[in-house]
Amino acid sequence: MNKTSKGLSRRTVLSGAAAVGLAGVARAQSPAEIKVGLIVPLSGIYTRPGQVMKMGAEMGIEHINAQGGVKALGGAKLKLVVIDCGDTTEKAKNAAQRMVAQEPDLVAATGSYLSSFTLAVTEVTERAELPVLTLSYSDLLTDRGFKYIFQTAATASRQSELGLPTLMKLAENASGKKPKTVAMLMDNTATSVATAKALKERLFAQEGLQLVVEEVWTPPLSDATPLIQKVRSAKPDLLLFMPNAVSDAKLGLEKISEFGLGQGKIPTVSFSITIAEPDMLQSVSPETVQGIMTIVANWGSKGHEALIAELKTKYKEPWMTQNVISTYGDMWLMKEALEKAGKADRNSVAQAFRTMDAGPSKYYPGGQLKFDEKGRRVGAGVVIVQWQSGVPVTVYPPELAQAQPFWPKKS
Numbered sequence: 001m002n003k004t005s006k007g008l009s010r011r012t013v014l015s016g017a018a019a020v021g022l023a024g025v026a027r028a029q030s031p032a033e034i035k036v037g038l039i040v041p042l043s044g045i046y047t048r049p050g051q052v053m054k055m056g057a058e059m060g061i062e063h064i065n066a067q068g069g070v071k072a073l074g075g076a077k078l079k080l081v082v083i084d085c086g087d088t089t090e091k092a093k094n095a096a097q098r099m100v101a102q103e104p105d106l107v108a109a110t111g112s113y114l115s116s117f118t119l120a121v122t123e124v125t126e127r128a129e130l131p132v133l134t135l136s137y138s139d140l141l142t143d144r145g146f147k148y149i150f151q152t153a154a155t156a157s158r159q160s161e162l163g164l165p166t167l168m169k170l171a172e173n174a175s176g177k178k179p180k181t182v183a184m185l186m187d188n189t190a191t192s193v194a195t196a197k198a199l200k201e202r203l204f205a206q207e208g209l210q211l212v213v214e215e216v217w218t219p220p221l222s223d224a225t226p227l228i229q230k231v232r233s234a235k236p237d238l239l240l241f242m243p244n245a246v247s248d249a250k251l252g253l254e255k256i257s258e259f260g261l262g263q264g265k266i267p268t269v270s271f272s273i274t275i276a277e278p279d280m281l282q283s284v285s286p287e288t289v290q291g292i293m294t295i296v297a298n299w300g301s302k303g304h305e306a307l308i309a310e311l312k313t314k315y316k317e318p319w320m321t322q323n324v325i326s327t328y329g330d331m332w333l334m335k336e337a338l339e340k341a342g343k344a345d346r347n348s349v350a351q352a353f354r355t356m357d358a359g360p361s362k363y364y365p366g367g368q369l370k371f372d373e374k375g376r377r378v379g380a381g382v383v384i385v386q387w388q389s390g391v392p393v394t395v396y397p398p399e400l401a402q403a404q405p406f407w408p409k410k411s
Helices: 010-029 047-066 089-102 115-127 156-175 190-206 225-234 246-258 278-282 305-315 322-341 346-355
Strands: 033-040 077-084 108-111 132-134 149-151 181-187 210-217 238-242 268-270 293-296 383-388 391-396
Touching: 033 047, 033 089, 033 322, 047 077, 047 108, 047 305, 047 322, 077 089, 077 322, 089 115, 108 115, 108 322, 108 346, 115 132, 115 149, 115 190, 132 322, 156 190, 156 293, 156 383, 181 190, 181 225, 190 210, 190 238, 210 225, 225 246, 238 246, 246 278, 305 322, 322 346
Parallel strands: 033 077, 033 108, 108 132, 132 149, 181 210, 181 238, 238 268, 268 293
Antiparallel strands: 293 383, 383 391
16 A cells, blocks of 8 residues: 555545535536437428528537536536438327437427427427427417427418518509409418418408419429419419428429519519528529518528528528528527526426526517417517529518518519
8 A cells, every 4th residue: 555545534535525426416416418309300302491400400509518508507518419300290290209208308309390290299299398499380389288389480370460561561662552462372281271371361351462363282292383374374463372392392483484474473472481492593593583572480680690601601501591590599598498497307498488588589580588378489570581683681670681672563
């Protein structure tokens, strides 16, 4: 036995043991890593939005960890767990079941792009008491009395209420008259159904619009010709085109161009981000989409310049869709809840979301970082995006706008 070992007193040993014990308790209370989930489509026809949501989540996690992690938990770092929910509601439900079974230490999650998928996923996560953030639009998501879902986007009906009157004013100011007839082409996903319901039940009549064509398809769309033929025959003042799969949007835009209805001949508006995805330019020219607008829950806007530049550099994405910026914001919202909860468990995080009042939102348009009794973000707004010179830019609201909007005049 050497001198040092001989010199160890019982008090020294006990003090050391106590220190180790305290450190152990501290580690138990403040885990080195906290798992958060991302459940999105990474296979099938909706892969593209899932991929960019993953980019947003990765950027958020990287920035949070680089800035010291969760301070209330000793600087614990966030760790992203990614789950592919596939391209059907059945696959999404199965993926959610795998997620809660295989990842029992997840404290929160976000997803799942389509409202139809999010409806299925949250049936599972609600039973597991796992809080889920979502940018999905359907009103039904937060009309079921669930306690563990938190909708950061304005609901579909609210987006219609906020967006359509703004579009009508824009048309009137630019052309001197309001549109009087409208055609509506939509898929049958939950978001489109909820949007159309609000439009047909109240908003068309409120704005003096007559619905002259209504066509609904089940994705994937095999042929857009019959749909666009009906639009060409009816010659509406306004076309609402609402696809949620990139392949469907491409088919529709190609046919609109082929029939000579693009470039403002029939002003076209959407209610989904799909029509403003970078992939659109693989099928149609910038001139074809020039002036097309879409009303969405979020978009890379004024104030996000540094994030947009980083996205371009890191992932070669030409612009920041709502799927990136909202998922990025979700990571910060989870961090805020963990700071408030002071515990890395899902019920404490869920309660932190319910009682959160963290002021104006930085990564979502309008409103507060606060949820109402249904789990809807208070004051959630919309963004109107317009294709201008080959880039979809934010043109509304004014405080977020990157360019002035224009109304494509009917010729």
